[in-house]
Amino acid sequence: xxxxxxxxxxxxxxxxxxxxxxxxxxxxxxxxxxxxxxxxxxxxxxxxxxxxxxxxxxxxxxxxxxxxxxxxxxxxxxxxxxxxxxxxxxxxxxxxxxxxxxxxxxxxxxxxxxxxxxxxxxxxxxxxxxxxxxxxxxxxxxxxxxxxxxxxxxxxxxxxxxxxxxxxxxxxxxxxxxxxxxxxxxxxxxxxxxxxxxxxxxxxxxxxxxxxxxxxxxxxxxxxxxxxxxx
Amino acid sequence: xxxxxxxxxxxxxxxxxxxxxxxxxxxxxxxxxxxxxxxxxxxxxxxxxxxxxxxxxxxxxxxxxxxxxxxxxxxxxxxxxxxxxxxxxxxxxxxxxxxxxxxxxxxxxxxxxxxxxxxxxxxxxxxxxxxxxxxxxxxxxxxxxxxxxxxxxxxxxxxxxxxxxxxxxxxxxxxxxxxxxxxxxxxxxxxxxxxxxxxxxxxxxxxxxxxxxxxxxxxxxxxxxxxxxxx
DNA sequence: TGTACATCAGTGAACGCGCGTTCACTGATGTAC
DNA sequence: TGTACATCAGTGAACGCGCGTTCACTGATGTAC
Numbered sequence: 001x002x003x004x005x006x007x008x009x010x011x012x013x014x015x016x017x018x019x020x021x022x023x024x025x026x027x028x029x030x031x032x033x034x035x036x037x038x039x040x041x042x043x044x045x046x047x048x049x050x051x052x053x054x055x056x057x058x059x060x061x062x063x064x065x066x067x068x069x070x071x072x073x074x075x076x077x078x079x080x081x082x083x084x085x086x087x088x089x090x091x092x093x094x095x096x097x098x099x100x101x102x103x104x105x106x107x108x109x110x111x112x113x114x115x116x117x118x119x120x121x122x123x124x125x126x127x128x129x130x131x132x133x134x135x136x137x138x139x140x141x142x143x144x145x146x147x148x149x150x151x152x153x154x155x156x157x158x159x160x161x162x163x164x165x166x167x168x169x170x171x172x173x174x175x176x177x178x179x180x181x182x183x184x185x186x187x188x189x190x191x192x193x194x195x196x197x198x199x200x201x202x203x204x205x206x207x208x209x210x211x212x213x214x215x216x217x218x219x220x221x222x223x224x225x226x227x228x229x230x231x
Numbered sequence: 232x233x234x235x236x237x238x239x240x241x242x243x244x245x246x247x248x249x250x251x252x253x254x255x256x257x258x259x260x261x262x263x264x265x266x267x268x269x270x271x272x273x274x275x276x277x278x279x280x281x282x283x284x285x286x287x288x289x290x291x292x293x294x295x296x297x298x299x300x301x302x303x304x305x306x307x308x309x310x311x312x313x314x315x316x317x318x319x320x321x322x323x324x325x326x327x328x329x330x331x332x333x334x335x336x337x338x339x340x341x342x343x344x345x346x347x348x349x350x351x352x353x354x355x356x357x358x359x360x361x362x363x364x365x366x367x368x369x370x371x372x373x374x375x376x377x378x379x380x381x382x383x384x385x386x387x388x389x390x391x392x393x394x395x396x397x398x399x400x401x402x403x404x405x406x407x408x409x410x411x412x413x414x415x416x417x418x419x420x421x422x423x424x425x426x427x428x429x430x431x432x433x434x435x436x437x438x439x440x441x442x443x444x445x446x447x448x449x450x451x452x453x454x455x456x457x458x459x460x461x462x
Numbered sequence: 463t464g465t466a467c468a469t470c471a472g473t474g475a476a477c478g479c480g481c482g483t484t485c486a487c488t489g490a491t492g493t494a495c
Numbered sequence: 496t497g498t499a500c501a502t503c504a505g506t507g508a509a510c511g512c513g514c515g516t517t518c519a520c521t522g523a524t525g526t527a528c
Contacts, residue, residue: 054516064514183415186367295483
């Protein structure tokens with residue numbers, strides 16, 4: 001029983017103590033990623049922030065790259081579960097399209113603003129890494145598939161000539177602006193840019209307008225203020 | 232006359248020969264940026280690509296950073312001129328809003344697809360550099376100002392409650408998708424994504440829909456195929 | 463309940479590699495007379 | 496039209512710094528009897 005199972009990015013912890021250490025290391029990494037890109041965060045710095053030695057990091061993780069891989073694995077696993085729960089058909093029975101995309105946009109705005117540091121690191125560092133690409137693709141495809149399934153029965157509400165394209169491209173519009181704002185820090189350059197609320201309002205307005213929702217696509221109150229939350 | 236004027240990023244060339252060398256170096260950098268990010272391109276590599284020695288680069292440029300700064304300076308200077316020419320009021324006399332933004336979107340799609348390598352380097356490397364930020368801000372603000380001026384007399388065609396916001400946020404929608412597609416390589420993940428034409432069509436559709444252009448905002452042919460080109 | 467031993471967890475100084483930068487040098491171009 | 500000299504342009508091997516990674520070691524935890 002000498003041969004330990006070698007996981008790809010991380011060595012499994014055997015004791016409670018080391019599990020705590022691992023968490024501290026990952027949290028420290030996340031914290032430092034709020035301010036700087038992954039390549040500008042040194043392993044020594046992560047060790048310092050986590051109050052462990054450099055060696056402790058290498059005792060758990062294959063290398064520096066492994067740190068971000070593990071964070072991304074964790075993140076994407078959670079994302080898949082969340083998506084499935086959030087976009088399940090029963091949850092939205094009887095809901096109008098407008099209601100669904102309002103919840104969607106609100107959700108995306110929240111995620112991007114709250115997880116900006118991590119998302120930035122994933123996007124920038126992971127751009128050229130096939131593992132990141134694969135997990136990202138899996139997340140996006142899963143998300144889109146659920147959304148398409150959910151809205152398929154509601155295509156009648158959509159005035160765009162190709163409803164399926166409209167749904168996915170509309171999502172690209174929304175996430176495009178969000179990534180620009182939170183990942184590239186290049187949003188609308190207006191003095192002070194937009195508040196999160198205004199951002200959400202306009203994104204929703206854009207998505208709706210682009211889909212060309214017919215009046216019947218809206219609930220009782222035709223404008224914002226939908227009740228159901230996505231998570 | 233010993234003291235040469237020390238430009239910031241670049242030493243002025245005195246002979247024709249060195250001017251050619253400088254161009255070769257800048258072109259080589261640009262070429263290499265098509266494939267890799269600036270930090271993954273080594274000075275030795277640039278030298279090899281430009282068929283000069285490493286020292287020749289340092290004879291002209293202050294340091295590696297200076298290379299990209301000069302490229303960006305050149306790029307932004309051109310962008311300012313182009314913007315002024317492209318969005319001048321006389322050029323668009325009598326044009327409908329729809330016509331203007333159609334040209335705009337086409338222009339942006341073209342720039343992003345053609346200059347992807349450079350734009351990517353500027354966005355990613357320049358994210359944290361104040362000089363890049365300043366020049367970027369200058370470009371965007373100039374562009375927006377011209378566009379707002381041009382469309383101000385046409386606010387009547389715009390159904391969005393705040394036309395000025397609509398114009399700038401609409402632009403953010405368009406450039407958000409473009410940057411996602413060409414800079415982060417994370418467009419719509421559909422098999423094979425969209426063709427450039429389809430991308431342009433949908434972006435234009437989205438911009439139009441978001442502005443809520445009234446019927447009178449369109450020329451004779453209500454759909455695509457506007458005649459005037461922006462550059 | 464104690465003792466001996468094996469394995470796990472963690473330390474931090476030292477190593478080494480990649481890459482930006484320098485520098486002593488050679489060759490090219492231009493100018494004065 | 497030549498010759499001497501100054502400056503410009505370019506070379507590429509060597510340097511050195513930052514940072515990821517290793518490794519010989521100490522300490523902590525668990526297990527057998």
